[in-house]
Amino acid sequence: xxxQGKAGQRPTDVYFFATCVIDQFFxxxxxxxxTLLEREGIRVHFPQEQTCCxxxxxxSGFPDEARKVAAHQLTLxxxxxxxxxxxxxxxxxxxxxxxxxxxxxxxxKAQAEALSSRIYEFxxxxxxxxxxxxxxxxxxxxxxxxxxxxxxxEMGVHLTGRQLLGGLNKVTVAQQDHESECCGFGGTFSxxxxxxSGAMVEDKVKSLKATGAERVVSADCGCLMxxxxxxxxxxxxxxxxxxxxxxxxIASFLLRRTAK
Amino acid sequence: xxxxxxxxxxxxxxxxxxxxxxxxxAWYAAHRSAESTAEKVARFRGCIEFxxxxxxxxxxxxxxxxLWEVLAAKQLEKLLVAPGTAHGQRAITVLSESGIxxxxxxxxxxxxxxxxFHDIPASLTAARGAIAETGTLVLxxxxxxxxxxxxxxxxxxxxxxxxxxxxTFYEVMTAENWGGGLPTNALxxxxxxxxxxxxxTLAYGAHGPKELIVLLVGDEA
Amino acid sequence: MSEHALNFMPxxxxxxxxxxxxxxxxxxxxxxxAMDFLIxxxxxxxxxxxxxxxxxxxxxxxxxxxxxxxxxLLVQLEENLTRNGIKVHWAETPDEANAIxxxxxxxHSAKLMVKGKSMxxxxxxxxxxxxxxxxxxxxxxxxxxxxxxxxxxxxxIIMPAIHKTKxxxxxxxxxxxxxxxxxxxxDELIQIGRKVLREKFLVADIGLSGVNFAVxxxxxxxLVENEGNGRLSTTAPPVHIAITGIEKIVEKLDHVPPLLSLxxxxxxxQNISTYFNMISGPRKADEKxxxxxxxxxxxxxGRTQAYADEQLRKTLQxxxxxxxxxxxxxxxxxxxxxxxxxxxGPIGKIISPHMLGLEATKTMATASSLCGACGEVCPVRIPxxxxxxxxxxxxFSEPHANPTMRGxxxxxxxxxxxxxxxxxxxxxxxxxxxxxxxxASRFNWLTxxxxxxxxxxxxxxxxxxxxLRDLLKDKS
Numbered sequence: 001x002x003x004q005g006k007a008g009q010r011p012t013d014v015y016f017f018a019t020c021v022i023d024q025f026f027x028x029x030x031x032x033x034x035t036l037l038e039r040e041g042i043r044v045h046f047p048q049e050q051t052c053c054x055x056x057x058x059x060s061g062f063p064d065e066a067r068k069v070a071a072h073q074l075t076l077x078x079x080x081x082x083x084x085x086x087x088x089x090x091x092x093x094x095x096x097x098x099x100x101x102x103x104x105x106x107x108x109k110a111q112a113e114a115l116s117s118r119i120y121e122f123x124x125x126x127x128x129x130x131x132x133x134x135x136x137x138x139x140x141x142x143x144x145x146x147x148x149x150x151x152x153x154e155m156g157v158h159l160t161g162r163q164l165l166g167g168l169n170k171v172t173v174a175q176q177d178h179e180s181e182c183c184g185f186g187g188t189f190s191x192x193x194x195x196x197s198g199a200m201v202e203d204k205v206k207s208l209k210a211t212g213a214e215r216v217v218s219a220d221c222g223c224l225m226x227x228x229x230x231x232x233x234x235x236x237x238x239x240x241x242x243x244x245x246x247x248x249x250i251a252s253f254l255l256r257r258t259a260k
Numbered sequence: 261x262x263x264x265x266x267x268x269x270x271x272x273x274x275x276x277x278x279x280x281x282x283x284x285x286a287w288y289a290a291h292r293s294a295e296s297t298a299e300k301v302a303r304f305r306g307c308i309e310f311x312x313x314x315x316x317x318x319x320x321x322x323x324x325x326x327l328w329e330v331l332a333a334k335q336l337e338k339l340l341v342a343p344g345t346a347h348g349q350r351a352i353t354v355l356s357e358s359g360i361x362x363x364x365x366x367x368x369x370x371x372x373x374x375x376x377f378h379d380i381p382a383s384l385t386a387a388r389g390a391i392a393e394t395g396t397l398v399l400x401x402x403x404x405x406x407x408x409x410x411x412x413x414x415x416x417x418x419x420x421x422x423x424x425x426x427x428t429f430y431e432v433m434t435a436e437n438w439g440g441g442l443p444t445n446a447l448x449x450x451x452x453x454x455x456x457x458x459x460x461t462l463a464y465g466a467h468g469p470k471e472l473i474v475l476l477v478g479d480e481a
Numbered sequence: 482m483s484e485h486a487l488n489f490m491p492x493x494x495x496x497x498x499x500x501x502x503x504x505x506x507x508x509x510x511x512x513x514x515a516m517d518f519l520i521x522x523x524x525x526x527x528x529x530x531x532x533x534x535x536x537x538x539x540x541x542x543x544x545x546x547x548x549x550x551x552x553x554l555l556v557q558l559e560e561n562l563t564r565n566g567i568k569v570h571w572a573e574t575p576d577e578a579n580a581i582x583x584x585x586x587x588x589h590s591a592k593l594m595v596k597g598k599s600m601x602x603x604x605x606x607x608x609x610x611x612x613x614x615x616x617x618x619x620x621x622x623x624x625x626x627x628x629x630x631x632x633x634x635x636x637x638i639i640m641p642a643i644h645k646t647k648x649x650x651x652x653x654x655x656x657x658x659x660x661x662x663x664x665x666x667x668d669e670l671i672q673i674g675r676k677v678l679r680e681k682f683l684v685a686d687i688g689l690s691g692v693n694f695a696v697x698x699x700x701x702x703x704l705v706e707n708e709g710n711g712r713l714s715t716t717a718p719p720v721h722i723a724i725t726g727i728e729k730i731v732e733k734l735d736h737v738p739p740l741l742s743l744x745x746x747x748x749x750x751q752n753i754s755t756y757f758n759m760i761s762g763p764r765k766a767d768e769k770x771x772x773x774x775x776x777x778x779x780x781x782x783g784r785t786q787a788y789a790d791e792q793l794r795k796t797l798q799x800x801x802x803x804x805x806x807x808x809x810x811x812x813x814x815x816x817x818x819x820x821x822x823x824x825x826g827p828i829g830k831i832i833s834p835h836m837l838g839l840e841a842t843k844t845m846a847t848a849s850s851l852c853g854a855c856g857e858v859c860p861v862r863i864p865x866x867x868x869x870x871x872x873x874x875x876x877f878s879e880p881h882a883n884p885t886m887r888g889x890x891x892x893x894x895x896x897x898x899x900x901x902x903x904x905x906x907x908x909x910x911x912x913x914x915x916x917x918x919x920x921a922s923r924f925n926w927l928t929x930x931x932x933x934x935x936x937x938x939x940x941x942x943x944x945x946x947x948x949l950r951d952l953l954k955d956k957s
Contacts, residue, residue: 180854368769411712
């Protein structure tokens, strides 16, 4: 799928689909991802009309509603540029579920398939399209990486985040137990089954903290919302004033480490 | 309409597109290579020993002696044999001289079920063949060596000819055309009976034989 | 958890049952440990990713090919089994299946039935049916025996007693088995079970078993097991009754080796099970043992409903290895009983609605984060997450005429549907979205401190004061 990624075919322009979670809750992560791409000499286009990929309705069993929202996004990327998505989860929705979502609508299905081939998860884009090699300007630190289930199992990009962090020579990447296990977010799952979701995020935060890493990074803000939300809640419960598990989007971490 | 007709009618009403037949042969051709007898023996042995079977390399001439040694070492004084087979006859001849009682499986099980369940410590049967990949014995019970012979006695001793070891289950069933007809009961046995049903802790001798002993008959040394 | 275990409306009380386990650190740890063990065992069986993936593809092809010909294969199986002397029965419902089995038992004036492991017999609640007419149905798989002795149900399809510790089993044996002293030595416990059950095999009138694969071309019933109880159940008693779902059928014998290999490696991480038992007929005139009668009961129980739909049909590809539950973070947290259905875990969530209807099972499909671990390990590539989303849709959509599934619309709520419709209206319109998100970023009352279930273990979600689109505007 890396049409633009072959040697010498570095794209000059990309679209940026921020995701509604980043737009509303983690705008800094979006800014950092854009800054990083621009620093590499790429023109980043942010279609102002973008809203949400439609995944919340899709996974909740409301495909008609998801289709309406997804159909709107289909129209936003007319040029044949890569579409960079700073989330494996929303990227997976656009890349893998759009074509089946519009299976009964030939015109939109063709659009969805064309778009699908241009969707790149952010870390995948950095590694496999840009061949980006970060140069570490920071001091020694240890982080732990959480990869979303969609990035891992739908997009198959669970290695690129690790590869990027591995290229930072003063950063140690700690290994948590049960790394590939879900953090328990799962969209509406977290509110429909709060006991189970709560148990999952509790275990996830425990294993992340047990590594002793000073922060968690992830390429998915949905997971971060869940993981950091639980860690902060636990801090409140136990009267800690400073966060016991700070975290951020991998774009923010990479940008800071490589700032000139 | 019977339940049968209703079920079939519902299935037949479903809009099902036929799918291409799977190419099982191609997968095995690509993933399993042919091996020499020696290689197959080594793999068979490694696997079945890993599953807690005991294996002894013997020859056509020496196996009765090894059989006696095994029984003696385990202090087994009685052995269930099939008198209608050549190896059964040979066991009877050799063992009767050494004080081991050979019980012949001659009547229907109904006539001696109690004794079979309570008073037979060991049995001897032959294997039809084996599978190297998984360390598996192929048993085809018949009128001489009935089904329970390899199941109820706590110690099961099996004679296996090294030349009859196949590479895979797929290979043995296709080479021997099992699809064309099977006996009333065909068995693959890959070790003594076991279970991990209590706290995933492995324990042997759950319901079938507690010990499985293979006398692996190879060429004369 | 036992007080909730026997619940016939699985959706009711699911959250309460799940909560019981989640709040029990001891159970949490013991499920986690057992699942980790099984996950690691499986991994050692698949050292080559290429082999694993091509074998899974082959397994999927075999299952889809055979499902594609299912009605014809059932007829072929029936013909060949009949020719081999095995009597074939058909049952649409659990009641019909029980009536057939009890009829055979009564014809033989049976008092004792020994059972090899059969999830289908759990599905039809055969033990209750036997009890009602005074026939003792005795489980002989060690895990099933333990669970039956405790008056419980299996909590895992492969490891029925995985929720119990050896100390609990020691206590159970000491209390329930005559003349047994307390011992928590696993070998000794197994030998106690062996001794008790051997006497049952000796005198049982009927042996009951499940079926792992039924081979149409040769008329053969295949059983996979480690203990030997399956062989004893199908060999020692004078009558053997096998029961299977109609989907467990393959046309060719050579379809069996790949499926067997996938099954044992995925289930318990064994390259093969101790026994693979292939039954093609009752005792012949010159044979000295084996049952003189063999019966097969083919059960529908909702399978034809799944079969009727292209996507839902994939549910029937399942070979019951249990790998999906071993790898499921939800199953790992709550164990098998919380589901309240015969089949727990991911496979339970997608098969049970066909057996019990969506009314009774509507909650199950929501109990998934759609993490995809189940689909990733499924040896026959059942797209479990996609099926869960489909079941959510079937459940939440407004009830309509000619539904694909029994109980379609059982989870329908006018309010929830309106919320999603409103959501779609906002998110499909850039103007409305911009207005809404702008308001949310500026007015705190739109995001209260108490956000219901979310804030039970998390801090509240707070929109950033400036959205990404605002920051971009500021920048330019």
